[in-house]
Amino acid sequence: MSLLTTVVSYITSLPTIIPSLFLLAVYAYTMGLFPSRNAMPVAGRTILLTGATEGLGRAAALLLASRGANLVIVSRNVGRLEETISLLKAAASSPNQRFYYISADVSEAGYADTVMAETIAWNKGKSPDIVWCVAGMSTPMLWADAQEDSMAASRRNMDVNFFGAAEMSRAALKEWLAPENSKGKDAEPKHLIFTASVLAFFAVAGYGPYTPSKWALRGLADTLAMEVGLYPDNPVKIHVVYPGTITSPGLERENQTKPEVTLELEKDEPAQTPEQVAEKALKGLQKGEYFVPVSLTGNLMRCGVLGGSPRNNWLVDTIVGWIVPIVYYFVLWGMNSTVATWARKKGHPAKYVKQ
Ligand SMILES: NC(=O)C1=CN([C@@H]2O[C@H](COP(=O)(O)OP(=O)(O)OC[C@H]3O[C@@H](n4cnc5c(N)ncnc54)[C@H](OP(=O)(O)O)[C@@H]3O)[C@@H](O)[C@H]2O)C=CC1
């Protein structure tokens, strides 16, 4: 009798309680009910974090400092950088933690090599263990609005949100993947983290200058997630965090140009504080997630668009991914009905009264 038939006949001869317990265990494991190994320890590590003086970036920096990390924070405004350094020192869990800031504009070509070199010099000749690109901005407007320049806005969003992170990713990977920095396949991996948005899962009218810049990040991350496999002795993990609405200074700024119809379309998506998003993001990163949602809605949306992207859990993501497109039938119907009703009530967008 072959091994397989022996195993099958053994399992089927057991009382049914055993296979159902096994399935229950699989479910519990996939839902993260068992404590999993920390896939991204931060205590004692050096983390380079862009966009760290407001909103999600500042909340993430303070959370990481409270967990024992050393931090190099990057943004433009020196006053806010100095203020954030003071807050990091107060949040630190150990007096040995070190903090440093670099004032830089992530939209400037070549900024990242300069920032990386200064970080390595400050970090005693060692490259950072984790790089988290949070810096970003959003200027929503209707694409064909003759009173706004959506092309200039789109270029700016692409320069900050995509190229700002893309440059930093190249500067980090050039360091981490260099042959002289090979530490063997079992070494603690480095981590490169992008910050996108649920809009990279589901586009909404009015975000034309912004959404493509976040879809582009997803395309780069999927490419790099495969490409780092060429360097098994220089282990690097790629991640993309997908926040929904964050009650940040950035949200206040973007709401100044945001079309009213966009506010209407996104009103049911649960807003979260920067601190809530930072907590959820770090939890997902430490569970080893590739695409890191920060809410149930975001996780469902993630499963709805996985395509060729790496999964967090093939079993759960596949099953949920079968169900979500059915939900999207109704969500899209609802969204497009809202747009149609808006058009009927408000008339041609050229007649809209600006806020
Ligand atoms: N707010 C939201 O609803 C959502 C935001 N996101 C994304 O999350 C990230 C954080 O958003 P949020 O918390 O709202 O951000 P905020 O606008 O509140 O803060 C942005 C941070 O990035 C820095 N920054 C902005 N532009 C540049 C630049 N050109 N160069 C260097 N640093 C820059 C700012 O500092 P300084 O001005 O001093 O440079 C600040 O520290 C962004 O990538 C955003 O796209 C995703 C989904 C929702």
Ligand SMILES: CCCCCCCCCCCCCCCC(=O)[C@@H](N)CO
């Ligand atoms: C299967 C379940 C589907 C549920 C779909 C729900 C519809 C999603 C609405 C999108 C909300 C837009 C958030 C924008 C956040 C952002 O990135 C901007 N604030 C820019 O900063």
